[in-house]
Amino acid sequence: MTRRDKVILFCAVLLAGLVAATALVYWIGADGNEAGPILLFCFSVALGAGSVWVVHRTLIRARRGEALLDPDFRAAYQTVRDAVASSPLGTRTRGEVLDDVLDLMLSSQRDGRHAAEAIGNPVTFASEILRVYLRPGRRWLLDALDGLVAWGLMVLGSGLLLWIEDAERSIDQVRLDGFLLVFFTVVAFILLPLTRRLIAAGNPWAYILPVAGGVGMVLAAELARKFLYVLPVVRTVLDGKVRIFPSVAVPFVILVIVIGLFIAKLQLRRRPVRKLHSRG
């Protein structure tokens, strides 16, 4: 395992452990006769184990060809792979690029070259490749679209889940905590783009950022409640409720907008960076 593999596995196990620990604390504090907390704990342990397995299969396990690389080239390839995977490139283009890079590295390795000699700094190499396919302005736009889609899906999903809890009321009566809305905004427009940037820079600790960010926000909220509750804005954010669907049509509008943004993102990805002028 490379250092990057170990860090990612550690982050996955840590997150699974935190979820299981939360369910355990809930079980301990609950009434001993209830089956719900026990089931929740068992489910969280199973879910955690499953998520660690998925992380291993998707992010750590060497794909075809990659297993043929020596540790030197493998570490470099993983850095390039992570940078490409966290970029706005389409799935097909990503696959093509990674196959090309793998072929280059296997050829170099066969001829006895070292990774540093062949590709230099893998972060810079990945950045050069991405610059071929994505202009800086377009990358910013794609990141913004990603953020809007993520935010829309989180708001829509949480609103629907809250409505399902008490489906007898109308969907326009659903209220979301102000803090949760702030949390979704921070995740969609700060945490996710920052995580992608750190991954592209070859920093495997970026995988712990979502967990750290979530824990940090909850901690900040609790500290704000303890020390800053006198401020009206803090009380509003922490305890206020937002009627996220002012009318029954709003969830459908949000869904249509999210789908439209997603299609716009796909179209932006497909358009070539530069088109050669046709010659007579």
Added chain:
Amino acid sequence: MNNDTQIFKGILEGCILRIAERGEIYGYRAVEELNRLGFDVNEATVYPILARLQTRGCLAATKRPSPLGPDRKYYSLTPDGRAELRDFMETWGRIRGLVDKVMEEDGHDAEG
């Protein structure tokens, strides 16, 4: 010359188009060929150029099985690539002539 300059990369583009004109090439083979000719380049320099030439339509790519791992991409020159190569050769010839002229001159009149 600094291998990272835009001028050098532009020259490499023209050279790669010329190499592709002679026959199909793949990424590592292009690196080997350029180094055989006297350039000192590596995969990190050449692969982005190949990708750029492909996205611009100067090179067409086909994939075939490789003995080493994933399918290998082979590049060949397109009609747009031939036109680009012609432009490059004309520009290069003109610039080389001008630079040679500047280098050959002994001095110039410094009129007040």
